[in-house]
Amino acid sequence: MRITALETIQLESFPNIIWLEVHTDEGLVGLGETFRGAHAVAAHIHHSTAPYLLGQDPLAIDRHSAALLGGPVGFIGNGVETRAASAVDIALWDLFGKSTGLPIHQLLGGASRDRIPVYNTCSGYRYNSAAWKRTVDISDAREGPYDDQIGFVTAADELALSLLDEGYTAMKIWPFDVHAEVTGGLHISVEQIREGLIPFEKIRNAVGDRMEVMAEFHGMWRLPAARQIAAALRDVRPYWLEDPIRMTSVSELAEYAAATDIKVCASETMATRTAFRDLLESRAASVVMLDLGWCGGLSEARKIASAADTYQRPIAPHDCTGPIVLAASIQLGLNAPNTLYQEVVRAYLAGWYRELVEELPKVSGGYISPVAGPGHGMTLQADLKKRPDAIVRRTDLTVL
Ligand SMILES: [Mg+2]
Structure with missing residues (x-):
């Protein structure tokens, strides 16, 4: 051929x-x-x-x-x-x-599991859709039931209940981003910290401990402010702290990780196994996040996953960027022995992903299953x- x-x-x-x-x-x-x-x-x-x-x-x-x-x-x-x-x-x-x-997972060595636990990233339908702007204006009208970014800012309790209803037991939110934008991540006030904690508290009050809540920071904070936020979050028990600082150096991330007992997740911003080798050797992350469309593809991702496993770290493949990368990630996640979670965005699965492909992987009861067929299964x-x-x-x- x-x-x-x-x-x-x-x-x-x-x-x-x-x-x-x-x-x-x-x-x-x-x-x-x-x-x-x-x-x-x-x-x-x-x-x-x-x-x-x-x-x-x-x-x-x-x-x-x-x-x-x-x-x-x-x-x-x-x-x-x-x-x-x-x-x-x-x-x-x-x-x-x-x-x-x-299917690719068979070619990688077969299935370690038949389906993968998911968490819902609480973005809206159009998050990430413009060439550069990633935040949404929460005063915009909701476009549908899954405008989850407006949801976590305005009614995180109702959002958590809606997710639980659909079988999701984990969700990711980023209520501190709005404050990072103001000072370039240099400073956060006591009032802003209190405001950022509200969605986490609402979720805990609404669903108790039935929901894992990931805190996402999108690499927007500098180390001192990031450490303040991590300390404040301790009481609401977030599942992980993702990309909490500017992801330019694993030594600063290791300093951050050493100061908190909450798991650190990093990072979709990294590419190739050499970057992940440095991350693993520095003990800066408990969970390895990787994006197959950015890190070098499946070939590189499976080596990164294997290295993470050697360091007793689980992987959690990124989604937010397209249905084919999601499908390829599911194939890796089915095979890798150390897959923890697959990220999904229910607003995308019900929204723009649907406009692009014939059939999407299905989420049911908090798990995602691949589209059947050879390769990654997507058309x-x-x-x-x-x-x-x-x-x-x-x-x-x-x-x-
Ligand atoms: Mg992320």
């Missing part, structure tokens, strides 16, 4: 996401995905990746992974080249699955490329 074309697909109405189809001379097509900087990722794929990859055997996955991550084509880092390499790698694993008729909607806002670029072997 030989790779005959690379085709990227973008939609103007979803400016962050990009899909990659890897076409072959046997007619099989592998599907990958990444998120953020979509135009730059497309440029890298067509100008730099295509001349390397076209004509090659798609099943030499490890060889291509090495070449695209720090080899002659890419760079070691977490930028555009690594996001492009991640999309390629997910597509190649999908092709491996399709060429063998097996883009048949008419996606024909949408008026679609940007489709293709580089064929014959063109080179």
